[in-house]
Amino acid sequence: MSDYEQTAPYLDPSSVGIVQPQTLIFDEPLTLECQQILPAFELVIETYGTLNTDKSNAILICHALSGSHHAAGYHSADDTKAGWWDNLIGNGKAIDTSKFFVVCLNNIGSCHGSTGPTTINPKTGKIYGADFPLITIKDWVKTQVMLSDRLEIKKWHAIVGGSMGGMQALQWSVDYPDRLSRCVIIASTPKLSAQNIAFNEVARQSILSDPEFHDGWYLEHGTYPRRGLILARMVGHITYITEDAMKAKFGRDLKSGRFMYGYDVEFQVESYLRYQGERFSQNFDANTYLLMTKALDYFDPTRDYAPDGLSDEDALKLTLSRTRCQFLVISFTTDWRFSPERSVELVDALMANTKPVSFVNVDAPHGHDSFLFDIPRYRDALKGFLQAK
Numbered sequence: 001m002s003d004y005e006q007t008a009p010y011l012d013p014s015s016v017g018i019v020q021p022q023t024l025i026f027d028e029p030l031t032l033e034c035q036q037i038l039p040a041f042e043l044v045i046e047t048y049g050t051l052n053t054d055k056s057n058a059i060l061i062c063h064a065l066s067g068s069h070h071a072a073g074y075h076s077a078d079d080t081k082a083g084w085w086d087n088l089i090g091n092g093k094a095i096d097t098s099k100f101f102v103v104c105l106n107n108i109g110s111c112h113g114s115t116g117p118t119t120i121n122p123k124t125g126k127i128y129g130a131d132f133p134l135i136t137i138k139d140w141v142k143t144q145v146m147l148s149d150r151l152e153i154k155k156w157h158a159i160v161g162g163s164m165g166g167m168q169a170l171q172w173s174v175d176y177p178d179r180l181s182r183c184v185i186i187a188s189t190p191k192l193s194a195q196n197i198a199f200n201e202v203a204r205q206s207i208l209s210d211p212e213f214h215d216g217w218y219l220e221h222g223t224y225p226r227r228g229l230i231l232a233r234m235v236g237h238i239t240y241i242t243e244d245a246m247k248a249k250f251g252r253d254l255k256s257g258r259f260m261y262g263y264d265v266e267f268q269v270e271s272y273l274r275y276q277g278e279r280f281s282q283n284f285d286a287n288t289y290l291l292m293t294k295a296l297d298y299f300d301p302t303r304d305y306a307p308d309g310l311s312d313e314d315a316l317k318l319t320l321s322r323t324r325c326q327f328l329v330i331s332f333t334t335d336w337r338f339s340p341e342r343s344v345e346l347v348d349a350l351m352a353n354t355k356p357v358s359f360v361n362v363d364a365p366h367g368h369d370s371f372l373f374d375i376p377r378y379r380d381a382l383k384g385f386l387q388a389k
Contacts, residue, residue, distance in 0.1 A: 017074070024045060030146075041114070043108070043115075044112065048073065051151075059095060059160060060144065061095075062161035062169055063164070069105050070083045072086045094383040095160065095382070105144065107135075110288055111284060118285050118288070127220075135291055135295055137295055138171055140168055140295075141176070157386075159182075161185065163368065163371060164188075166188025169183050187332055187335055188342075189343075191312075206232045207229060212227075229289065230274070230280070237277075238273070242336070244365060301319055302318070326358075329359045329360075330360050330371075330381060343361070362375055363377070
């Protein structure tokens with residue numbers, strides 16, 4: 001028995017085990033959609049499984065807003081927290097590492113190791129901070145293509161993503177239609193609604209108005225906008241789960257069992273939201289949060305492929321006529337952040353172009369966060385689609 005098996009009895013045979021992140025350096029300049037240029041950049045990735053000889057079994061995982069390259073496994077024998085999609089990635093799991101070579105990267109602009117606001121700006125020798133340029137989903141896909149070339153993967157067996165990750169998968173299908181065979185879009189949308197942009201703006205304003213934000217240079221002041229990040233996460237978290245889920249978990253239960261007649265925590269749900277916000281504020285960078293929510297707002301895959309004046313429906317149909325892969329679109333009945341109706345828009349546009357698409361609307365109680373759970377119908381649909389001949 002290995003030392004790891006002795007110290008981690010919770011590790012089951014389906015786990016990918018201990019994984020080691022890799023940092024890849026790209027020395028060539030990267031021109032972003034905002035027309036600013038990164039002279040060079042780094043991407044942190046993790047890989048699981050084995051790449052076959054003709055490199056035809058590779059799956060790319062695109063992460064959501066607060067995600068990272070660490071999608072599965074553990075970083076050490078003492079690590080008790082698995083990667084964010086560990087329940088779906090592993091030996092025999094929905095994304096089966098006994099069959100596929102799985103790659104998950106951390107996007108630029110993030111705070112988990114890839115080039116972003118917390119890394120060094122080579123022009124100044126100091127952290128990028130507020131100088132890090134605004135980025136888009138299209139920029140991320142461009143870097144992912146560069147990663148594909150570095151790995152000598154000409155065509156992905158599948159590109160898979162949930163929420164913001166699903167947007168990246170969709171962008172891949174229209175920008176590089178010959179470089180993926182399958183596209184999996186989970187709990188996502190062809191573009192944000194006005195309501196979603198509004199939620200993002202409230203979250204951003206909570207950060208921007210925090211006195212400790214210092215115009216984005218908080219790290220140079222030895223601080224960070226803690227309260228702003230807590231409020232931003234609280235707002236976001238409310239939209240990720242459902243009213244029924246909150247009712248079942250908390251109801252109107254009081255923390256102390258009686259009213260305190262003050263403004264401190266009284267209800268259990270208040271305690272939960274504050275805890276989630278506090279934990280998030282300690283582990284996530286404020287500039288990264290601002291950048292990523294703006295990338296969500298900007299997302300519109302039709303922008304380069306449909307002329308002005310078309311309806312949203314016709315623009316999406318015209319854009320998706322470019323695609324050449326098979327699609328699996330998954331939504332969740334209780335997701336009100338990116339509702340099933342938004343997934344149906346994608347499915348209808350693909351069907352109008354007679355594109356091969358499967359659609360599953362999964363009954364789940366977890367709201368938008370359902371894409372993170374191992375739900376049998378969801379898991380089986382994903383596994384079947386990826387392994388179909």
